[in-house]
Amino acid sequence: MPRRTEFTLYKPKSILNKHKRADHWFWSRYTAYPYKGCQHGCEFCYCREQKFSPFDNPDDFAYTIHVKENAPQLLRKSIARAKTDIIFTGDYQPAEKKFQLSRQMLEVCLERNFPVFILERSPLILRDLDLLTEINAKAIAATAFSLISTPDSTHYARIRQMERLAPPPEKRFAAMEQLALKGIQTGACMMPLLPELCDDDQNLESIIQWTADHGGRFVLASGLTLSDQQRAYFFQILAQRFPDLLPAYEKHYPAGKSYGAVGDGWRxxxxxxxxxxxxHGIKDRMPRPIIPGDKFTTNKRIVEILADKLYIMELERAHKSRLWDYRKAAWAIEDLPQDIKLIYRTMGLKGIEGIENIGTKMGKTVEGILSELMKEPPPEGRRVAGQLF
Ligand code: SF4
Known part of the structure; x- marks a missing residue:
């Protein structure tokens, strides 16, 4: 008999996690989630790891949902004092139908003009298409769907066994199309690409093609991590369902190694x-959403370009010192309290070289990027007089 879901309501003291700067994958500065535990119960989910999970027993993760009943009120209070930037939020697991906390949190973001990013495995997100469209018009809403297969995938039936409580990928792609039709940036997160199941070229191309065909602009990919209790849990699932895969996984993830899918294979x-x-005409990086009225748009575009370059250099195994040059320059420009255009207009190249952690060589690179950006027309419909370029 299927296990029943239990909901535990509680009132946490805080909801908004603030990060020093936006990450280079989802471009989010804040995270705020309404639930702990996930009824989608994907067998590979890293949230079962001890550092993320409130559950000692990994089995409880999908069946005991902790509901932050005061999430919208907390969010309203926290963002009143926060600098406007993208909040990674939303959670459209079945609990959301009952508690509607993700919707209420979006209402707060709309009320306060805060941009949002949502990563989903459920088409229930479409219930809030009205709010997302409004946020997108005022502040920016960006989305992505977790997708590790399509019905055309070679190992589709097996992959579905690994996320069997989540809605099927066809429904996620259909939802992606609806969001794209409303002008909301969307794409696919191929996360995690399970070794031996998702990493064949046929599956990769199928997801990328379906994404492009459904209005997605990008895919992001990452491998599987298996730490502490989640490793034991996942190996137990493999032993029950696909024992033939165990030897390969033992090789990819020997005890004590959490990151199997790195190194040359991943590259x-x-x-x-x-x-x-x-x-297929899409990107393998998420385009950084441009927040209307953001006086740091140019700085953020430069950071995006540096981060994209850094990603390629990592894949091409550039020397570590070169990688650090780019990483530190991206951080320095992200942290800059002034618009870099003003610095350049008043002090020229010397002004850019003078920014901490930029220096002469990176200064020229940044100047080149800035000159190109200054030739670009402002993003359509988002121009604020005198603000962009
Ligand atoms: S939908 Fe995401 S959070 Fe939920 S179980 Fe799956 S991977 Fe984990």
Missing amino acids: RMALKIRELCEK
């Missing part, structure tokens, strides 16, 4: 994804 796959994205 080859990432380069293949890049090639397939070019073929």
Whole structure:
């Protein structure tokens, strides 16, 4: 008999996690989630790891949902004091139908003009298409769907066994299309690409093609991590359902190794994804959403370009010192309290070189990027007089 879901309502003291700067994947500065535990119960979910999970027993993760009943009120209070930037939020697991906290949190974001990013495995997000469209018009809403297969995938039936409580990928792609039709940026997160199940070229191309066909603009990919109790849990699932895969996983994830899908194998796959994205006309990085009225738009665009370059250099195994040059320059520009255009207009190249952690060599690189950006027309419909370029 299927296990019943239990809901535990509680009132946390805080909801908004503030990060020093936006990450280079989802471009979010804040995170705020209404639930702990997830009824989608994907067998590979890293949220069962001890550092993320409130549950000692990994089985409880999908069946005991902790509901932050005061999430919208807390969010309203926290963002009143926060600098406007993207909040990674929303959670459209079945609990959301009952508690509607994600919707209420979006209402707060709309009321306070805060941009949002939502990563989903459920088409229930479409229930809030009205709010997302409004937020997108005022502040920016960006989305992505977690997708590790399509019905055309070679190992589709097996992959579905690993996320069997989540809505099927066809429904996620259909939802992606609805969001794209409303002008909301969307794409696919191929996370995690399970070794031996999701990492064949046919599956990679199928997800990329379906994404492009449904209005997605990008895919992001990452491998599987298996730490502490989640490793034991996942191996137990493999032993029950696909014992033939155990030897390969023992090899990929020997005890004590959490990150199996890194190294040369991962690099080859990432380069293949890049090639397939070019073929299907989408990106293998998420375009950084431009927040209307943001006086740091140019700084943020430069950071995006540096981060994209850094990603390629990592794939091409550039020397570590070069990687650090780019990483530190991106951080320095993200942290800059002034618009870099003003610095350049008043002090020229010397002003850019003088920014901490930029220096002469990176200064020229940044100047080149800035000159190109200054030739670009402002993003359509988002111009604020005198603000952009
Ligand atoms: S939908 Fe996401 S959070 Fe939920 S179980 Fe799956 S991977 Fe984890």
